[in-house]
Amino acid sequence: MLNMFNLGSGLAVRWTLVALLAGGCVGGCCCCPNPNHPVTTMADLAGTWRGPFGGTLTLRADGTFARDQVVWCGESDQVPGPVALTDSGNWTLAAAEFFDDSQQVLLGSRQQLSISDKGELYSYVGDVDDPGTCRFRRGTD
Template identity: 30%
Template sequence: MVQSAAEGQRAIPRGPVRVRGAGWAAAWLAGAVALAGEGVLALVVYFLAGLRDEHYFAAGVPAYVGYLFLSVVAMVLLGLAGLICSASVVLPVVQLSRWSARRKGRTETARWCLAVCGAAAAAAALCIGVPTALLGGGWTVLPLVLLLGFLGLAPAALSSRGVTVLRGTGARFGLAAAVLGCGLALSAVVFVGGLAAYGTGLIQEYEPPRLTETQLAGTWSDDQGGTLTLRADGTAVAGELGVHDADTAASGEAHEPCDGSGSWTKGASPSGTSQLDLDVSDCMAVSSWQFGGTEEQPTLFHWIGDPDSLKRHVLHRGASAQ
């Protein structure tokens, strides 16, 4: 029985083992891929959340190639940031966890490591939150930095600590690869799940406002002093309204401002959505304006040049016209 108890004690892991060169390289890599995975997940969540707000995407093969290129660049930058932050933050936290537990005469455990992560996040919150609050930014930044710091640091620190517990170089690098796989898999699940939620209507994607003739009537203005007044009787008056077309799309500069009167009607775009059809004294090169913004703060806009450029001339709602 004594021999059996001794064997059981030997089977219980007593915390991190002594780690040398290759082991710390694996720990560094595990922390880096964990941080990079968190970055990918954050980008996926940011993208999905953005679908609820007004957004426009370029289409066509060149645009898709551009999106692919930006995705590759983002992955490379996240990887580099992960490597730097793992070496400068994660590994020191793991070392501090091991050292502090040893100083206290305790076995370094995952809970102990989490406590050290909390202390590091609290220190970061104080260093960032207190000066921000004193400069007028508000005290809410302090708990926000604390929460984000802990959530960002804890998974990476636990992954690196897990490497230090394992024996064998192969197992340590295998854990780093597993962390990378789990991070990418989780991001893919969240991405597909989010798209499915939008596709099934569980989460409502952004839709432009459905403006009536009464809501369209009024004064609309751009950010350059131009105005467009739509009257309830179907007449329109433009004042210093910038006119853009394909020739000025590259520079973003408008032709001579449009001043004149004409007419307007609510029509339908080729895609079936509502739009404003405008005809003002032959000086309005673009006669079709689409609806944007929200029901509370609607906008009118038209594309400057190719819609794939995502350059728009936007008018904001003003006072109602009589």
């Protein structure tokens, strides 16, 4: 019987690795930059964003932010009740992460939101196998 998994040849191992790596990137692997994904600037994001529970997040082009009654997703069912954040601080843009080709909005040192191709800010919440999303949409309505 022919052993199809015989990797005795170093050449076979090398070509297998080359094929796997090339196929992943050509096939749209997230580890490769997406040239069609627009680069967002801080000025693009400046403005007021409405959170899922009614609070607002205001991002300013100078790198400061203000939150007004923002309940962070995943905390809406906390006992004795969710904490609505009203505070301010600094924010910045970060490059895309290894497995996510969207830029990140970093709020202070503890929270981050991704920028969707639909013009929303979002984060994943819940189970990693079946995550929900927490979305902030532009505008106050």
